[in-house]
């Protein structure tokens with residue numbers, strides 16, 4: 139019996155988690171995939187329930203699980219809290235040692251026509267984002283009214299381990315890595331380049347190029363077919379992955395996987411808690427559903443079940459059942475129920 143830790147999120151987060159778990163249940167019904175979910179207090183819910191966005195019970199429960207599913211946290215109610223939901227999010231990534239965050243941009247046939255950008259069908263790249271260091275974690279941090287400080291820090295081993303994740307991934311894809319940095323300004327970026335030059339010879343079948351982050355931001359939209367694996371620092375990966383989400387038409391379809399050295403992986407949509415959509419049955423559940431298929435493949439080696447969900451999703455999109463962010467008129471539950479129905483047809 140696999141153990142899945144569930145962190146259900148704030149604002150629109152729980153609606154997405156409910157949709158994702160309904161699809162997981164339908165897809166695994168009648169199979170030998172046995173699992174139990176346990177929900178832990180986390181983020182804004184952690185603050186509301188026990189006064190802490192990341193209580194110890196949640197860290198312990200996640201560490202003991204086989205995989206963690208997380209739906210986005212945060213929102214207006216928690217702005218200015220002493221310990222914010224976002225601090226809890228950074229904390230769980232650190233506590234589980236999840237240093238590699240994989241964020242794919244894959245424009246399938248069904249999504250190709252929905253993009254505001256031209257000729258994007260077939261675009262397929264992955265952003266490999268360093269997740270537990272850089273400016274989001276650097277010290278000192280000084281919060282002030284007349285002056286404030288954030289510190290960007292990287293050590294060579296931190297850079298090396300994320301580079302190796304990206305290079306190995308490129309070996310299984312199109313053998314092309316782009317390092318995105320700001321080496322014309324930042325010392326940390328120059329360290330990334332120096333470490334890349336040491337690591338790259340271990341992967342002779344992979345071509346490496348470098349792009350400053352400002353130019354990369356433009357090329358992701360103007361020449362998205364140029365990329366295969368982008369490896370980049372925490373802050374740049376956060377920003378560029380939201381930008382890249384424009385290519386398949388919406389943030390609401392992009393999943394992510396966060397991997398560590400050992401212990402459970404964590405799967406979550408890349409976007410936030412969409413407070414503007416809360417309670418309206420409008421949020422796109424596909425980013426959560428796609429996160430769950432990734433979990434089935436990566437943590438449980440169940441490509442068979444993941445493939446069934448993926449094809450059910452494609453059929454539902456091709457039939458035009460989609461939420462407003464993709465230009466449709468369907469609700470969250472319409473999309474979820476349509477996917478469940480497709481899965482039930484397969485199982486029948």
Ligand SMILES: NC(=O)C1=CN([C@@H]2O[C@H](COP(=O)(O)OP(=O)(O)OC[C@H]3O[C@@H](n4cnc5c(N)ncnc54)[C@H](O)[C@@H]3O)[C@@H](O)[C@H]2O)C=CC1
Nearest residue numbers: 210211212213389390409410411412413414415421422463
């Ligand atoms: N992993 C996490 O838990 C993350 C949490 N956040 C937090 O989320 C809160 C809201 O942040 P925002 O800047 O508003 O970003 P957001 O990603 O929640 O929303 C940005 C825009 O995208 C739309 N959107 C996002 N997900 C969608 C979906 N599945 N379907 C349809 N539309 C969707 C929203 O409606 C909004 O218009 C903040 O407190 C932020 O700190 C932000 C990013 C990641």
Ligand SMILES: CC(C)CC(=O)C(=O)O
Nearest residue numbers: 224225227228376408409
């Ligand atoms: C909310 C932040 C802490 C992180 C973020 O935006 C992300 O991981 O995408």
Ligand SMILES: [Mg+2]
Nearest residue numbers: 376377380408
């Ligand atoms: Mg983000």
